[in-house]
Amino acid sequence: MSQLLRVQCFCVSRDGFGSGEGQSLERPFGHADPAALVSWAGATASWVNRTEPGGTRGLDDYFTRDHAANIGAEIMGRNKFGPQRGPWQDYSWQGWWGDTPPFHTPVFVLTHHPRPSFTLADTTFHFLDATPVEALARAKEAAAGRDVRLGGGVATVREFLAADLVDTLHIAVAPVDLHRGERLWESPDELLDRFHLEKVPSPSGVVHHLFWRR
Protein backbone atom coordinates (compact mmCIF):
# COMPACT_ATOMS: atom_id res chain seq x y z
CA MET A 1 0.00 0.00 0.00
CA SER A 2 1.30 3.45 -0.79
CA GLN A 3 2.37 5.88 1.90
CA LEU A 4 -0.29 8.40 2.87
CA LEU A 5 -0.02 11.95 4.16
CA ARG A 6 -2.52 12.11 7.03
CA VAL A 7 -3.79 14.92 9.23
CA GLN A 8 -4.64 13.32 12.58
CA CYS A 9 -6.58 14.67 15.57
CA PHE A 10 -6.33 18.26 14.35
CA CYS A 11 -8.61 20.40 16.50
CA VAL A 12 -10.50 23.48 15.34
CA SER A 13 -13.27 25.60 16.78
CA ARG A 14 -16.82 25.51 15.47
CA ASP A 15 -16.03 28.70 13.59
CA GLY A 16 -12.98 27.14 11.94
CA PHE A 17 -9.98 28.37 13.92
CA GLY A 18 -7.11 26.06 14.84
CA SER A 19 -5.53 28.50 17.24
CA GLY A 20 -6.20 31.93 18.65
CA GLU A 21 -4.53 35.26 18.10
CA GLY A 22 -1.24 36.26 19.71
CA GLN A 23 0.88 33.11 20.04
CA SER A 24 3.61 33.44 22.69
CA LEU A 25 5.89 31.18 24.71
CA GLU A 26 3.34 31.12 27.51
CA ARG A 27 0.31 30.82 25.21
CA PRO A 28 0.95 28.46 22.29
CA PHE A 29 -2.71 28.84 21.25
CA GLY A 30 -2.76 32.62 21.67
CA HIS A 31 -5.96 33.95 23.22
CA ALA A 32 -7.64 30.56 22.87
CA ASP A 33 -7.90 28.16 25.78
CA PRO A 34 -6.36 24.97 24.38
CA ALA A 35 -8.45 22.85 26.78
CA ALA A 36 -11.58 23.92 24.93
CA LEU A 37 -10.15 22.46 21.75
CA VAL A 38 -8.39 19.32 22.98
CA SER A 39 -10.15 18.20 26.17
CA TRP A 40 -12.09 15.55 24.19
CA ALA A 41 -8.73 13.89 23.47
CA GLY A 42 -7.29 14.35 26.93
CA ALA A 43 -10.17 12.38 28.42
CA THR A 44 -9.36 9.23 26.46
CA ALA A 45 -7.33 6.21 27.57
CA SER A 46 -4.98 6.47 24.59
CA TRP A 47 -4.22 10.20 24.73
CA VAL A 48 -0.59 10.59 23.75
CA ASN A 49 0.24 12.73 26.79
CA ARG A 50 -1.64 10.62 29.32
CA THR A 51 0.47 9.96 32.39
CA GLU A 52 -2.10 8.32 34.67
CA PRO A 53 -4.19 5.20 34.15
CA GLY A 54 -7.85 5.47 33.28
CA GLY A 55 -9.61 7.35 30.54
CA THR A 56 -12.50 6.60 28.22
CA ARG A 57 -12.44 3.90 25.53
CA GLY A 58 -15.37 5.03 23.41
CA LEU A 59 -15.43 6.73 20.03
CA ASP A 60 -12.94 9.49 20.85
CA ASP A 61 -10.41 6.90 21.94
CA TYR A 62 -10.37 5.38 18.45
CA PHE A 63 -9.08 8.68 17.15
CA THR A 64 -6.44 9.24 19.81
CA ARG A 65 -5.15 5.68 19.50
CA ASP A 66 -5.01 6.02 15.73
CA HIS A 67 -2.86 9.15 16.10
CA ALA A 68 0.40 7.25 15.84
CA ALA A 69 -0.84 4.11 14.07
CA ASN A 70 1.37 3.33 11.09
CA ILE A 71 2.96 6.80 11.27
CA GLY A 72 6.69 6.92 10.53
CA ALA A 73 7.36 10.67 10.47
CA GLU A 74 5.71 14.02 11.15
CA ILE A 75 5.84 17.29 9.26
CA MET A 76 5.03 20.43 11.26
CA GLY A 77 5.24 24.16 10.78
CA ARG A 78 7.65 26.22 12.80
CA ASN A 79 4.88 27.62 15.00
CA LYS A 80 4.06 24.13 16.27
CA PHE A 81 7.68 23.86 17.39
CA GLY A 82 7.97 27.24 19.08
CA PRO A 83 6.83 30.87 19.08
CA GLN A 84 10.04 32.40 17.72
CA ARG A 85 9.97 34.31 14.45
CA GLY A 86 12.92 35.13 12.17
CA PRO A 87 16.50 33.95 12.74
CA TRP A 88 17.06 31.76 15.81
CA GLN A 89 18.58 33.71 18.69
CA ASP A 90 19.19 30.65 20.80
CA TYR A 91 19.57 26.95 20.00
CA SER A 92 19.36 25.89 23.64
CA TRP A 93 15.57 26.09 23.65
CA GLN A 94 14.38 22.81 22.16
CA GLY A 95 10.70 23.29 21.50
CA TRP A 96 7.42 23.07 23.32
CA TRP A 97 7.42 19.30 23.56
CA GLY A 98 9.51 18.54 26.63
CA ASP A 99 12.28 16.02 27.18
CA THR A 100 10.12 13.16 25.86
CA PRO A 101 8.22 14.54 22.87
CA PRO A 102 5.04 12.63 21.99
CA PHE A 103 6.11 11.95 18.39
CA HIS A 104 8.56 9.02 18.69
CA THR A 105 9.57 9.43 15.02
CA PRO A 106 11.60 11.87 12.97
CA VAL A 107 9.89 15.29 12.87
CA PHE A 108 10.49 17.73 10.03
CA VAL A 109 9.99 21.37 11.05
CA LEU A 110 9.40 23.70 8.11
CA THR A 111 11.17 27.01 8.53
CA HIS A 112 13.00 29.59 6.46
CA HIS A 113 15.65 29.51 9.19
CA PRO A 114 17.09 25.98 9.45
CA ARG A 115 19.11 24.95 12.48
CA PRO A 116 21.00 21.75 13.36
CA SER A 117 18.99 18.58 13.97
CA PHE A 118 18.77 17.26 17.52
CA THR A 119 17.27 14.29 19.32
CA LEU A 120 15.13 14.21 22.46
CA ALA A 121 14.38 10.67 23.67
CA ASP A 122 13.15 8.83 20.53
CA THR A 123 12.17 11.94 18.56
CA THR A 124 14.64 13.66 16.21
CA PHE A 125 13.80 17.15 15.00
CA HIS A 126 15.05 18.21 11.57
CA PHE A 127 14.65 21.75 10.24
CA LEU A 128 13.91 22.23 6.56
CA ASP A 129 13.61 25.26 4.32
CA ALA A 130 11.73 23.38 1.64
CA THR A 131 8.60 23.29 -0.48
CA PRO A 132 5.79 20.96 0.58
CA VAL A 133 6.74 18.53 -2.19
CA GLU A 134 10.36 18.43 -1.05
CA ALA A 135 9.46 18.12 2.61
CA LEU A 136 7.05 15.29 1.93
CA ALA A 137 9.69 13.40 -0.05
CA ARG A 138 12.12 13.70 2.86
CA ALA A 139 9.51 12.65 5.39
CA LYS A 140 8.36 9.65 3.33
CA GLU A 141 11.92 8.46 3.03
CA ALA A 142 12.39 8.77 6.79
CA ALA A 143 9.06 7.00 7.43
CA ALA A 144 10.43 3.86 5.75
CA GLY A 145 7.15 2.68 4.26
CA ARG A 146 4.86 3.99 6.94
CA ASP A 147 2.58 7.00 6.58
CA VAL A 148 3.49 10.60 7.32
CA ARG A 149 1.50 12.73 9.74
CA LEU A 150 0.91 16.36 8.81
CA GLY A 151 0.88 17.84 12.28
CA GLY A 152 -0.12 21.44 11.62
CA GLY A 153 -0.55 24.19 12.49
CA VAL A 154 -3.21 25.75 10.34
CA ALA A 155 -0.88 27.50 7.87
CA THR A 156 0.99 24.25 7.25
CA VAL A 157 -2.17 22.23 6.68
CA ARG A 158 -3.45 24.87 4.29
CA GLU A 159 -0.15 24.96 2.42
CA PHE A 160 -0.18 21.17 1.87
CA LEU A 161 -3.87 21.23 0.89
CA ALA A 162 -3.09 23.95 -1.65
CA ALA A 163 -0.37 21.71 -3.08
CA ASP A 164 -2.89 18.83 -3.17
CA LEU A 165 -0.61 16.55 -1.17
CA VAL A 166 -2.97 15.51 1.65
CA ASP A 167 -4.59 12.05 1.46
CA THR A 168 -6.76 11.98 4.60
CA LEU A 169 -7.76 14.47 7.29
CA HIS A 170 -9.29 13.92 10.69
CA ILE A 171 -10.43 17.32 11.98
CA ALA A 172 -12.10 17.43 15.40
CA VAL A 173 -14.49 20.38 15.55
CA ALA A 174 -14.95 21.49 19.15
CA PRO A 175 -18.16 23.11 20.43
CA VAL A 176 -16.58 26.50 21.01
CA ASP A 177 -16.18 29.68 18.96
CA LEU A 178 -12.87 31.55 18.85
CA HIS A 179 -13.89 34.52 16.63
CA ARG A 180 -10.30 35.27 15.62
CA GLY A 181 -6.95 33.58 15.13
CA GLU A 182 -5.61 31.11 12.56
CA ARG A 183 -8.45 29.94 10.38
CA LEU A 184 -8.47 26.49 8.74
CA TRP A 185 -11.70 27.04 6.82
CA GLU A 186 -14.87 29.05 6.56
CA SER A 187 -16.67 25.74 6.12
CA PRO A 188 -15.57 22.11 5.74
CA ASP A 189 -17.56 22.11 2.50
CA GLU A 190 -14.62 23.91 0.89
CA LEU A 191 -12.89 20.53 0.62
CA LEU A 192 -15.77 18.59 -0.92
CA ASP A 193 -14.56 19.02 -4.47
CA ARG A 194 -11.58 16.82 -3.68
CA PHE A 195 -12.57 14.80 -0.62
CA HIS A 196 -15.31 12.57 0.70
CA LEU A 197 -16.52 13.77 4.09
CA GLU A 198 -18.16 11.96 6.99
CA LYS A 199 -19.20 13.99 10.03
CA VAL A 200 -19.38 11.88 13.18
CA PRO A 201 -20.73 13.52 16.34
CA SER A 202 -19.19 12.29 19.56
CA PRO A 203 -20.84 12.18 23.00
CA SER A 204 -17.99 14.47 24.14
CA GLY A 205 -19.44 17.30 22.07
CA VAL A 206 -16.86 17.38 19.27
CA VAL A 207 -17.82 16.46 15.72
CA HIS A 208 -15.17 14.36 14.02
CA HIS A 209 -14.76 15.32 10.37
CA LEU A 210 -13.21 12.54 8.29
CA PHE A 211 -11.97 13.39 4.81
CA TRP A 212 -10.45 11.10 2.24
CA ARG A 213 -9.68 11.62 -1.42
CA ARG A 214 -12.35 11.21 -4.05
Next chain:
Amino acid sequence: MSQLLRVQCFCVSRDGFGSGEGQSLERPFGHADPAALVSWAGATASWVNRTEPGGTRGLDDYFTRDHAANIGAEIMGRNKFGPQRGPWQDYSWQGWWGDTPPFHTPVFVLTHHPRPSFTLADTTFHFLDATPVEALARAKEAAAGRDVRLGGGVATVREFLAADLVDTLHIAVAPVDLHRGERLWESPDELLDRFHLEKVPSPSGVVHHLFWRR
Protein backbone atom coordinates in the same frame (compact mmCIF):
# COMPACT_ATOMS: atom_id res chain seq x y z
CA MET B 1 -0.34 -0.31 30.57
CA SER B 2 -1.95 -3.64 31.32
CA GLN B 3 -2.94 -6.11 28.62
CA LEU B 4 -6.59 -5.93 27.62
CA LEU B 5 -8.96 -8.59 26.30
CA ARG B 6 -10.76 -6.90 23.40
CA VAL B 7 -13.66 -7.94 21.18
CA GLN B 8 -13.04 -6.22 17.81
CA CYS B 9 -15.32 -5.77 14.79
CA PHE B 10 -17.75 -8.41 16.01
CA CYS B 11 -20.87 -8.25 13.81
CA VAL B 12 -24.41 -8.99 14.95
CA SER B 13 -27.84 -8.47 13.47
CA ARG B 14 -30.24 -5.82 14.75
CA ASP B 15 -32.04 -8.60 16.63
CA GLY B 16 -28.81 -9.72 18.30
CA PHE B 17 -27.60 -12.75 16.34
CA GLY B 18 -23.94 -13.23 15.48
CA SER B 19 -24.58 -16.07 13.08
CA GLY B 20 -27.52 -17.96 11.65
CA GLU B 21 -28.78 -21.47 12.21
CA GLY B 22 -27.22 -24.56 10.65
CA GLN B 23 -23.47 -23.92 10.33
CA SER B 24 -21.80 -26.12 7.73
CA LEU B 25 -18.57 -26.23 5.74
CA GLU B 26 -20.25 -24.34 2.92
CA ARG B 27 -22.16 -21.93 5.17
CA PRO B 28 -20.03 -20.76 8.12
CA PHE B 29 -22.84 -18.39 9.12
CA GLY B 30 -25.62 -20.95 8.68
CA HIS B 31 -28.76 -19.57 7.07
CA ALA B 32 -27.47 -16.00 7.43
CA ASP B 33 -25.89 -14.17 4.52
CA PRO B 34 -22.51 -13.08 5.95
CA ALA B 35 -22.40 -10.13 3.54
CA ALA B 36 -25.37 -8.59 5.35
CA LEU B 37 -23.35 -8.59 8.55
CA VAL B 38 -19.86 -7.70 7.36
CA SER B 39 -20.21 -5.67 4.16
CA TRP B 40 -19.65 -2.43 6.12
CA ALA B 41 -16.15 -3.71 6.90
CA GLY B 42 -15.44 -5.10 3.43
CA ALA B 43 -16.00 -1.65 1.92
CA THR B 44 -13.17 -0.06 3.91
CA ALA B 45 -9.59 0.54 2.84
CA SER B 46 -8.19 -1.32 5.86
CA TRP B 47 -10.36 -4.44 5.70
CA VAL B 48 -8.17 -7.33 6.72
CA ASN B 49 -9.10 -9.44 3.71
CA ARG B 50 -8.85 -6.64 1.14
CA THR B 51 -6.87 -7.72 -1.89
CA GLU B 52 -7.42 -4.74 -4.21
CA PRO B 53 -6.61 -1.07 -3.69
CA GLY B 54 -9.34 1.40 -2.85
CA GLY B 55 -11.96 1.40 -0.14
CA THR B 56 -13.43 4.02 2.14
CA ARG B 57 -11.47 5.85 4.83
CA GLY B 58 -14.32 7.20 6.92
CA LEU B 59 -15.63 6.08 10.29
CA ASP B 60 -15.91 2.38 9.48
CA ASP B 61 -12.28 2.33 8.43
CA TYR B 62 -11.19 3.36 11.93
CA PHE B 63 -12.72 0.16 13.22
CA THR B 64 -11.26 -2.15 10.60
CA ARG B 65 -7.79 -0.63 10.94
CA ASP B 66 -7.98 -0.95 14.70
CA HIS B 67 -8.76 -4.66 14.34
CA ALA B 68 -5.14 -5.70 14.64
CA ALA B 69 -3.74 -2.63 16.43
CA ASN B 70 -1.69 -3.68 19.44
CA ILE B 71 -3.10 -7.22 19.25
CA GLY B 72 -0.62 -10.00 20.03
CA ALA B 73 -2.86 -13.07 20.08
CA GLU B 74 -6.44 -14.18 19.38
CA ILE B 75 -8.73 -16.53 21.24
CA MET B 76 -11.54 -18.12 19.23
CA GLY B 77 -14.10 -20.84 19.69
CA ARG B 78 -13.91 -24.02 17.69
CA ASN B 79 -16.80 -23.00 15.45
CA LYS B 80 -14.84 -20.00 14.20
CA PHE B 81 -12.12 -22.44 13.11
CA GLY B 82 -14.37 -24.99 11.42
CA PRO B 83 -17.77 -26.68 11.37
CA GLN B 84 -16.68 -30.05 12.77
CA ARG B 85 -18.14 -31.29 16.05
CA GLY B 86 -16.72 -33.99 18.34
CA PRO B 87 -13.39 -35.78 17.81
CA TRP B 88 -11.38 -34.67 14.75
CA GLN B 89 -11.72 -37.12 11.88
CA ASP B 90 -9.07 -35.47 9.79
CA TYR B 91 -6.14 -33.19 10.61
CA SER B 92 -5.47 -32.32 6.98
CA TRP B 93 -8.23 -29.71 6.91
CA GLN B 94 -6.69 -26.58 8.41
CA GLY B 95 -9.60 -24.27 9.03
CA TRP B 96 -11.67 -21.72 7.18
CA TRP B 97 -8.93 -19.14 6.96
CA GLY B 98 -6.91 -20.15 3.92
CA ASP B 99 -3.17 -20.40 3.42
CA THR B 100 -2.61 -16.86 4.71
CA PRO B 101 -4.94 -16.43 7.68
CA PRO B 102 -5.77 -12.81 8.54
CA PHE B 103 -4.57 -13.08 12.15
CA HIS B 104 -0.76 -12.84 11.89
CA THR B 105 -0.39 -13.84 15.56
CA PRO B 106 -0.79 -16.98 17.64
CA VAL B 107 -4.45 -18.09 17.70
CA PHE B 108 -5.85 -20.19 20.53
CA VAL B 109 -8.79 -22.34 19.50
CA LEU B 110 -10.92 -23.53 22.41
CA THR B 111 -12.08 -27.09 22.00
CA HIS B 112 -12.71 -30.18 24.08
CA HIS B 113 -10.81 -32.05 21.37
CA PRO B 114 -7.26 -30.69 21.15
CA ARG B 115 -5.09 -31.45 18.13
CA PRO B 116 -1.46 -30.59 17.31
CA SER B 117 -0.54 -26.97 16.69
CA PHE B 118 0.30 -25.91 13.14
CA THR B 119 1.43 -22.79 11.34
CA LEU B 120 0.06 -21.20 8.17
CA ALA B 121 2.12 -18.22 6.97
CA ASP B 122 2.56 -16.04 10.11
CA THR B 123 -0.38 -17.47 12.06
CA THR B 124 0.05 -20.42 14.43
CA PHE B 125 -3.08 -22.22 15.61
CA HIS B 126 -3.01 -23.83 19.05
CA PHE B 127 -5.87 -25.98 20.35
CA LEU B 128 -6.76 -25.75 24.02
CA ASP B 129 -9.19 -27.62 26.25
CA ALA B 130 -9.14 -24.94 28.91
CA THR B 131 -11.26 -22.62 31.00
CA PRO B 132 -11.51 -18.98 29.91
CA VAL B 133 -9.13 -17.97 32.70
CA GLU B 134 -6.54 -20.54 31.62
CA ALA B 135 -6.90 -19.69 27.94
CA LEU B 136 -6.52 -15.98 28.61
CA ALA B 137 -3.36 -16.58 30.62
CA ARG B 138 -1.85 -18.57 27.75
CA ALA B 139 -2.88 -15.97 25.18
CA LYS B 140 -1.53 -13.05 27.23
CA GLU B 141 1.79 -14.82 27.59
CA ALA B 142 1.94 -15.39 23.83
CA ALA B 143 0.92 -11.77 23.16
CA ALA B 144 4.12 -10.57 24.87
CA GLY B 145 2.71 -7.38 26.33
CA ARG B 146 0.21 -6.63 23.61
CA ASP B 147 -3.55 -7.05 23.95
CA VAL B 148 -5.54 -10.20 23.20
CA ARG B 149 -8.41 -10.23 20.74
CA LEU B 150 -11.45 -12.32 21.65
CA GLY B 151 -12.51 -13.35 18.17
CA GLY B 152 -15.82 -15.08 18.82
CA GLY B 153 -18.09 -16.67 17.91
CA VAL B 154 -21.08 -15.82 20.03
CA ALA B 155 -20.76 -18.68 22.50
CA THR B 156 -17.14 -17.81 23.17
CA VAL B 157 -17.86 -14.12 23.71
CA ARG B 158 -20.67 -15.01 26.08
CA GLU B 159 -18.47 -17.44 27.99
CA PHE B 160 -15.77 -14.81 28.55
CA LEU B 161 -18.37 -12.18 29.48
CA ALA B 162 -19.84 -14.60 32.02
CA ALA B 163 -16.34 -15.01 33.49
CA ASP B 164 -16.00 -11.21 33.56
CA LEU B 165 -12.76 -11.30 31.59
CA VAL B 166 -13.60 -8.89 28.76
CA ASP B 167 -12.22 -5.33 28.94
CA THR B 168 -13.63 -3.73 25.78
CA LEU B 169 -16.09 -4.72 23.07
CA HIS B 170 -16.71 -3.26 19.66
CA ILE B 171 -19.94 -4.78 18.34
CA ALA B 172 -21.13 -3.67 14.90
CA VAL B 173 -24.92 -3.97 14.70
CA ALA B 174 -25.99 -4.44 11.09
CA PRO B 175 -29.38 -3.23 9.76
CA VAL B 176 -30.74 -6.74 9.19
CA ASP B 177 -32.80 -9.19 11.24
CA LEU B 178 -31.86 -12.89 11.39
CA HIS B 179 -34.73 -14.18 13.58
CA ARG B 180 -32.81 -17.29 14.63
CA GLY B 181 -29.28 -18.53 15.16
CA GLU B 182 -26.58 -17.79 17.75
CA ARG B 183 -27.70 -14.92 19.90
CA LEU B 184 -25.27 -12.52 21.57
CA TRP B 185 -27.90 -10.54 23.45
CA GLU B 186 -31.56 -9.64 23.67
CA SER B 187 -30.40 -6.06 24.09
CA PRO B 188 -27.02 -4.34 24.50
CA ASP B 189 -28.42 -2.87 27.72
CA GLU B 190 -27.72 -6.24 29.35
CA LEU B 191 -24.09 -5.16 29.66
CA LEU B 192 -24.69 -1.74 31.16
CA ASP B 193 -24.21 -2.90 34.73
CA ARG B 194 -20.55 -3.54 33.99
CA PHE B 195 -19.73 -1.44 30.93
CA HIS B 196 -19.99 2.06 29.59
CA LEU B 197 -21.67 2.10 26.17
CA GLU B 198 -21.45 4.52 23.27
CA LYS B 199 -23.61 3.87 20.20
CA VAL B 200 -22.16 5.44 17.07
CA PRO B 201 -24.26 5.27 13.88
CA SER B 202 -22.26 4.98 10.68
CA PRO B 203 -23.28 6.22 7.22
CA SER B 204 -22.97 2.58 6.10
CA GLY B 205 -26.03 1.69 8.16
CA VAL B 206 -24.33 -0.21 10.98
CA VAL B 207 -24.37 1.13 14.52
CA HIS B 208 -21.05 0.68 16.26
CA HIS B 209 -21.50 -0.27 19.91
CA LEU B 210 -18.44 0.54 22.02
CA PHE B 211 -18.24 -0.94 25.51
CA TRP B 212 -15.57 -0.43 28.11
CA ARG B 213 -15.46 -1.34 31.78
CA ARG B 214 -17.02 0.92 34.38
